Amino acid sequence: MSAPRTPSRAMPPQDRAARPGNRPDRKGTAVSDYNFAYLDEQTKRMIRRALLKALAVPGYQVPFASREMPMPYGWGTGGVQVTAACLTPGDRLKVIDQGADDTTNAVSIRRFFQRTAGVAVTERTADATVIQTRHRIPEQPLTEAQILVYQVPIPEPLRFLEPRETETRKMHELEEYGLMHVKLYEDIARHGEIATSYAYPVKVEGRYVMDPSPIPKFDNPKLADNPAIQLFGAGRESRIYAVPPYSQVVSLDFEDHPFVASKADHDCDLCGASESYLDEVITDDRGSRMFVCSDTDFCNARQAAGHRGRLSAQEVA
Amino acid sequence: MDGANLTMPLLSVQRLTKRYGPRIGCAEVAFDLWPGEVLGIVGESGSGKSTLLSCLAGLQRPDEGAILWEGRDVLGFSEAERRRLLRGDWAYVHQNPRDGLRMGVSAGGNVGERLMAVGQRHYGAIRDTATDWLGRVEIAAERIDDRPSAFSGGMQQRLQIARNLVTGPRLVFMDEPTGGLDVSVQARLLDLLRGLVRDLGLSVVIVTHDLAVVRLLADRLMVMKSGHVVETGLTDQVLDDPQHAYTQLLVSSVLQV
Numbered sequence: 001m002s003a004p005r006t007p008s009r010a011m012p013p014q015d016r017a018a019r020p021g022n023r024p025d026r027k028g029t030a031v032s033d034y035n036f037a038y039l040d041e042q043t044k045r046m047i048r049r050a051l052l053k054a055l056a057v058p059g060y061q062v063p064f065a066s067r068e069m070p071m072p073y074g075w076g077t078g079g080v081q082v083t084a085a086c087l088t089p090g091d092r093l094k095v096i097d098q099g100a101d102d103t104t105n106a107v108s109i110r111r112f113f114q115r116t117a118g119v120a121v122t123e124r125t126a127d128a129t130v131i132q133t134r135h136r137i138p139e140q141p142l143t144e145a146q147i148l149v150y151q152v153p154i155p156e157p158l159r160f161l162e163p164r165e166t167e168t169r170k171m172h173e174l175e176e177y178g179l180m181h182v183k184l185y186e187d188i189a190r191h192g193e194i195a196t197s198y199a200y201p202v203k204v205e206g207r208y209v210m211d212p213s214p215i216p217k218f219d220n221p222k223l224a225d226n227p228a229i230q231l232f233g234a235g236r237e238s239r240i241y242a243v244p245p246y247s248q249v250v251s252l253d254f255e256d257h258p259f260v261a262s263k264a265d266h267d268c269d270l271c272g273a274s275e276s277y278l279d280e281v282i283t284d285d286r287g288s289r290m291f292v293c294s295d296t297d298f299c300n301a302r303q304a305a306g307h308r309g310r311l312s313a314q315e316v317a
Numbered sequence: 318m319d320g321a322n323l324t325m326p327l328l329s330v331q332r333l334t335k336r337y338g339p340r341i342g343c344a345e346v347a348f349d350l351w352p353g354e355v356l357g358i359v360g361e362s363g364s365g366k367s368t369l370l371s372c373l374a375g376l377q378r379p380d381e382g383a384i385l386w387e388g389r390d391v392l393g394f395s396e397a398e399r400r401r402l403l404r405g406d407w408a409y410v411h412q413n414p415r416d417g418l419r420m421g422v423s424a425g426g427n428v429g430e431r432l433m434a435v436g437q438r439h440y441g442a443i444r445d446t447a448t449d450w451l452g453r454v455e456i457a458a459e460r461i462d463d464r465p466s467a468f469s470g471g472m473q474q475r476l477q478i479a480r481n482l483v484t485g486p487r488l489v490f491m492d493e494p495t496g497g498l499d500v501s502v503q504a505r506l507l508d509l510l511r512g513l514v515r516d517l518g519l520s521v522v523i524v525t526h527d528l529a530v531v532r533l534l535a536d537r538l539m540v541m542k543s544g545h546v547v548e549t550g551l552t553d554q555v556l557d558d559p560q561h562a563y564t565q566l567l568v569s570s571v572l573q574v
Contacts (some may be wrong), residue, residue: 185443251437
């Protein structure tokens with residue numbers, strides 16, 4: 001969908017026959033009973049239209065006719081549909097779940113696209129052209145050649161304060177976003193600071209308030225001015241929204257309680273990184289714990305480059 | 318009050334009609350409301366007073382007539398303008414505070430919501446204003462972080478009033494503000510309301526079936542019956558010397574203790 005990706009779309013005709021999903025002749029090796037990347041062409045067309053509209057109106061939730069996918073709601077059916085509509089045979093896919101490449105959700109979605117689209121997969125952020133993510137933005141900066149697809153459980157940032165869909169739509173239409181600050185006010189009144197640590201509301205291009213999916217607020221600054229295309233798919237709620245490359249994305253806050261992108265105040269115990277988002281892992285029942293990078297690719301790459309953390313020396317010994 | 322334009326009514330209602338199919342909600346209602354004036358609308362249940370109020374406040378669209386706010390027809394406003402009016406210059410106090418409050422949000426958040434809706438982004442300032450307003454409606458400052466569900470009915474109603482008045486509206490619609498409260502709480506609320514209305518120079522349209530409420534609060538009275546206005550006049554004049562048969566019935570129906 002962006003300029004650097006077009007070469008993969010203009011494949012020479014002789015290569016087209018070799019694509020999985022295309023079956024001009026029955027002798028081809030990649031003959032499949034399924035369309036490329038699982039969805040039928042009409043569905044892809046419908047989703048791509050929604051994606052184009054979402055990119056044209058940054059932060060606006062575009063309704064789309066979400067399909068049943070062969071996985072339960074909450075496992076990323078929205079993200080899978082968006083990914084399927086974006087994938088081309090030349091793409092290289094990376095799937096992460098809370099930053100990790102090796103958890104159930106990530107593994108099953110990656111395998112799903114390996115089987116239904118036959119695309120190459122990778123765990124390296126830099127090598128991927130499409131990255132489907134659940135609740136993280138990779139630590140490594142993205143490029144213009146990449147698409148980041150988010151799985152979104154509840155796309156409506158105002159939902160927990162205003163249950164009526166008709167009303168929240170009207171609020172978006174008329175830019176009545178005072179209610180969003182009521183939530184932040186409640187945080188400060190109760191906890192002394194803005195305690196919302198994930199799904200932190202943002203305003204996109206000075207217009208729509210958007211839920212950036214449950215990414216930690218540590219990742220919020222990465223939404224802004226990002227060279228990659230960021231697409232958000234909510235399957236159960238049938239909504240698609242997007243942040244185009246190099247968009248202005250501002251986290252909401254108060255003048256006297258400004259937004260802070262917080263993380264655990266530690267270094268990674270495996271690679272020693274001080275600037276990455278950390279997971280806390282309980283290691284026994286006597287209170288021992290370790291902090292490790294939530295982005296496994298980032299952590300592995302650092303370890304391979306010789307970086308060591310507090311606990312990695314013991315493993316070597 | 319100082320800057321009020323006394324040559325033009327604040328709100329001018331002309332031939333307002335609302336039908337529910339073949340039945341009439343209210344018909345041919347017309348009145349002018351001047352700055353700082355309190356207009357009471359009384360009548361029995363089903364007389365169309367609540368229909369009239371919701372038409373005035375823009376919650377329902379009347380079938381005919383015009384509502385002029387400072388000379389501009391509100392019915393011709395865009396949705397955005399109408400809602401800006403509703404959270405700026407206008408306020409609406411519901412009969413049941415649960416309709417007008419966010420029950421899951423603290424008292425301070427409830428009062429602060431209108432401030433944040435009109436663009437205030439300084440937490441400290443919002444909280445100070447909320448504390449001030451809780452004091453003015455006689456709610457202790459230490460209850461600021463409690464949710465309205467932990468409040469008594471009278472406190473909830475006072476909180477709703479604070480929430481509505483915090484942005485300094487010029488016109489307040491009240492729908493039976495004392496309904497469902499016991500008499501001693503009612504008396505205190507009325508006292509409070511009367512003080513606020515006088516101090517802030519508010520214009521108020523108050524709907525009630527309780528004649529004592531309008532006797533205390535209202536400058537002028539409109540009596541409705543079956544969707545029509547049957548009598549209007551100064552409050553004391555209407556209550557002391559009712560002309561229409563229905564008003565006479567209404568006044569004589571009040572229980573004497």
